[in-house]
Amino acid sequence: MSQHLEPASSHPPSAVIWVGFIAMCIGMFMGILDIQVVATSLPTIQQAINIDPDQMSWIQTVYLIAEVIAIPLTGLLTRVLTMRWLFVASIGLFVVASTGCAASNDFGELVAWRVVQGFSGGTLIPAVFSAVFILFPNERQALATTIAGVLAVLAPTVGPIIGGWLTSTYSWHWLFLINIVPGIVSALVAWQFLPRQKGDVSELRHLDGLSLLMMALALASLELGLKEAPTSGWISPYVLSLLAFSLVSGSAFASRSLRRTRPIVDLHHFRDRNFLVGSALSFVLGIGLFGSVYLMPVFLAFVRGHNALEIGMTMLVTGITQLLTAPIAVALEKRTDPRLLSAAGFGLFAIGLGMSAFHDPRSDFDAMFWPQVVRGAAIMFCLLPPTRLALGTLPASRVPDASGLFNLMRNLGGAIGIAMIDTIIYTRSEPLGQRLWDQLRAGDAATAAFIGAPAGTITGSTGEFAPDTIAALDPLVQTAASVQAINQAWLIVAILTGCALLFLPFARRLTASQP
Template sequence: MRTPGAIAALPDVASSPTRGAGSADTLPARRVGAFVVMCFGMFMAILDIQIVSASLSEIQAGLSASADEIPWVQTSYLVAEVIAIPLSGYLSRALGTRALFTVSAAGFTVASIMCGLSSSINGMIVWRAIQGFVGGGMVPTVFAAAYIIFPGPRQKMVAPVVGLIATLAPTIGPTVGGYVTEALSWHWLFFVNIVPGIAVAMLSWTLIDIDEPDYSLLQKFDWWGLISMAGFLGALEFVLEEGPRKDWLDDGEILVMAVVAAVSAVAFFARSLMAANPIVDLRAFSNRNFALGSLFSFVMGIGLYGLTYLYPLYLAQIRGYNALMIGETMFVSGVAMFLAAPVVGQLTQRFDPRYILIAGFLLFAAGTWQMSYITADWDFYELLWPQIFRGVGLMAAMVPVTNTALGTLPRERLKNASGLFNLMRNLGGALGLAYVTTVLNERTDLHITRLHEAVNPTSVAANETLQKLTELFGGGADASLQALKKMTQMAHQQASVMGYADVFWALTVMFVALAALGLTMRKPAAPAAGAAGGH
C-alpha cells in the first residue's frame, strides 16, 4: 500500500503512462541508460538559455555588435525554442522519441559549432535561433519519457531528478558562462557542447526504444496550425523580450508584433479546437491537476528566470562585478538546489504534496522579502540566504508541480501535455523578465525624480555632502564640478537600488499569493494497492 499522502500526480500510473515500459519490478538497464542520456541532452539545451547572459559584453565586442543588436543573442534562442517546445509532442508521436531526440541532439551540436564560429552578429542570431529550435525538441521529450520509462513508485525517485535539471541548468548558466569566458573565450560557450552533443546523439540512437513512430501523422500535418502557433508564440515572445527596452506599444515594431500575436492567437486556438489532428491538443487543460500544475509552472518560470536575471544585473550594475565574479556568487542557488533535491523527493513521499508546494513558494517569498531590504553594499554574504531560500524553494515547488501536472495523464497524452507544461514555464519566464525589467525601470525613474526633488540648494544634508565631496577632490571650481557629478551618480545608484527593492517586494507578494492558491488544490487520493503492478 502507498502512503495516504502520496502525490496527486501519482495515481494509477501503471495503468496508462507506464504500459509498455516494463513493470514496477523489472526495469531494463538500457532504458535507464537512455533516460540518463536524454537528461544530459535536456541539461545542455536549458543551460544554453542562460550561459551567455553573463558574457554578452564579451560577445558584443567580439562581433562588433551594437547595444540594440546584442540582446538578440538570447532573444532569438528563446523565440525559436518557445515555438519548438509545444511542437515537439506532435513530432515525437510522428517520428518516435528516438529519431526526434537524436536529430535534435545532432542539430543542436551543429548549431553550437556554427555559433562559436560566427564572425558577425547576423550569423550569430540565425544560428542561435536554429540552436534554440532544435534544443527545444529535447526538453519536453525528457519530461514525457520520465513518466513512460519509470513505472509506479519509481516516478517518486525520478521526479526530483527531472526537476533538478530543469531548474539547475538555467540557474548555473551564468556561473558556467563566467568561468568559460574568463578561462578561454566566449567562443567556448558554444564549443563546450560539441563532445557531449555528439555523445548524446549517438547514444540516443542506440539506447532509446520506448515507443514506435506513427508516420501517418506526417500526412495529416496541420500546416495552418503550425503557422498560427509560430505567429502567436513567436510574436508574443518578441513583445515580452523587446517591450521593456522599447516602451512597449509606443514603439511601432512592438505594436505590429502585438497585433500579429493577437490575431495569430485567435487563429491558433480556433485551429487547435476544430482540427482533427491539431499540432497542439489543448484538451489536456481539462484535467484539473494539469491545469493547476501548469499555472504553478508558469509562476515558477517568473521566479526562475526573473531572479536569474535580477541577481547578475544588480551585481554588474551596482557592485561592478565581472562575469566570473557574478558566476561565483550565483553558484549558491545551484548548490542549494542540488542538496535539496533528494530531501524534497523523500518529503513528497511522506507528506501531502500540497504542503511541500506551499512551503516552496513561501521559501521563494522569504528570499525575495529579504532582498527587498537590499542596499548598494550588499555582497556575497548578504545574498547568501536569499539564494539558499530560492534554490530550496524552487526544488520544493518543482517536484510536486511536475507530478501534479503530468503524473495523472494517460500515456497517449503525455507527450503533448509535456510540451504544454514546459511551454508554460518558458512563457512565465518571458513574462517575468518583461515584468521585472518594466517595474525596475519605472520605479528607478520614479526614485530618481524624488531624489532630485530632495537634493536641492535648500537641503542641508545635500549641501553638507556636496561640501565634503568638494573638499575630498581638493577644493576649487573643478573640484565642485567633480563633487556635483559624484553626488549625481550616487543619487542614480541609490535610485536603482530602491528600484531593485521594489521589484523584490512585488515578487514577494506574488509568491505569497501563489502559496495561498496551493490551498485550493484537491487533496490527493491514495492509489489502490497493487497499482504499480499494472492491470
C-alpha cells in the same frame, strides 16, 4: 492519436533505462546552459565579430523565439519520431548548430545558426519530463523528476561561472564548442539505451499547416512584444501591434485546434483541473525562477561591478542548497499530498524572493547568502509536486503533448516576468532618484547613509547643494535609485510568486491508486 507510447510497468526500471534517461538529462542540461553562458558573454561576442550594439540582443532573442515555438511541438514530434529518435535528432542538430555558431564570422550567420540551435534545444526539456512518466513506474518518478529538475535549475546557476571562465581563459567560440562532446556522447548513449518504439508517420499526413503557422506567429510576436515593451513602452504603437497580433493569432490557433480531431497541440489538456493548476504553478514558477536568475546578475554587474565569473560564484549558493535539499524533496514527495508540498514550496520561495528586496548599494555576497539559501531550499518543492499534479495522472500517450504545454507555461512566465522587471527598472529609477535628491536636500541622514554619501556632505540644512557637491553625489544617487528599483522588482516578483497559493485549492487530491 497514436497509442504507441506504453506506460511504464510496475517493475523497477533496469539500469539500461536509467542510463538512457540520464543521457537525456545531460543533453537537456547543455541546452539550458547554452542560453546562460551566451547571455553573460554577449559583449565579448559583439566586439569579436563587429555586431552593432543595438543588434546584440538578437543573438538571444532569435534563440528564445525558436525555442518557445519548438516546445509545444514536442508531443507531435514524439508521436512521429518516437521519444528515442526525437532526442537523438534534437541533440544531434543542437551539436551541429553549436558548431555552426562557433564557426560564424558575421552577424547574419550567427543568428541563422542560433535559430536552429534554439529550435533543436526547445524540445529537450519537455522530452525529458515526459520521459519521467513514460519510462518509470510511480514509485520512481519522484527520483527521476528530481534528477531532471536539479540539472534544469542548476544550469542557469553555474552558467555565469562557466561562461565567464571560458571567455576569459579561451575565447567566445568555446561557449558553443563545449556542447559538442557532451552532445555527441548523450546522443549515442540515448540511441543505445532508450527503448525502441514505433513512430507514427501518419501524423504528418494530418499536419495542419495553418495551425502551425498561427501558433508560430502568435508565440514569436509575443516574445518580440515582451522584449521591446520595457524600452519602447507598453503602449507604443509597435509594441501594441505586436501584442495585438499575438492575441489574434493565438485566439485563432486555439479556436481552430479545439475543433480538430488531431490538432498540432491538444489544448483539451487544460480541461483537466489538475493539469490546469499545475500549468498555472509552472507559469508562476517561471516568473520567480527566471526573475531571480535575471535580477541577481543585473545587481551584481551594474551596481557592484562584478564580472561574470564573480557573479557565478555568488549565485552558486542557490545551486548548492538545491542539491542538498533534493533528497529531502524526493522523500517527502513520495509521502505527502503534492498540494501541501506545493504550498510550502511556493510560500518559502516567495519569502526568499522578498528577502532580496532590502539591498543597499553596498550589498554583496553576505547580504545575498540567506535569501539564496531559502530560495534554493524551495525550488524542488516548486518543481516536483506541480509536475506530478500536471502530468502524473495522464495516460502515457498524452504525456508528451501535455509536457510541452506544461514547460511552455514556465517559459512564458519567465518571458513576462523579465519584461515586467525591465519595465520596473526602466520606469522607476528616475522618479526614485528624484525622491532621493528631495530627501537629501531636506537633510535626511538616513538617505545619505543609504546612498553612501561621504561624511559631512549632508549638514542637515535645506536648500540646493553646491555644484561640486552635486557632481560628487550624482553617481551615488543614480546607483541608489537603481538599487531601489531593483528592490521593488524583487518585491513584485515575490508577491506574484506567493499568488501561486491561490491556485492550489482548485486542485483535486490524488487518490491512493494514482502516482
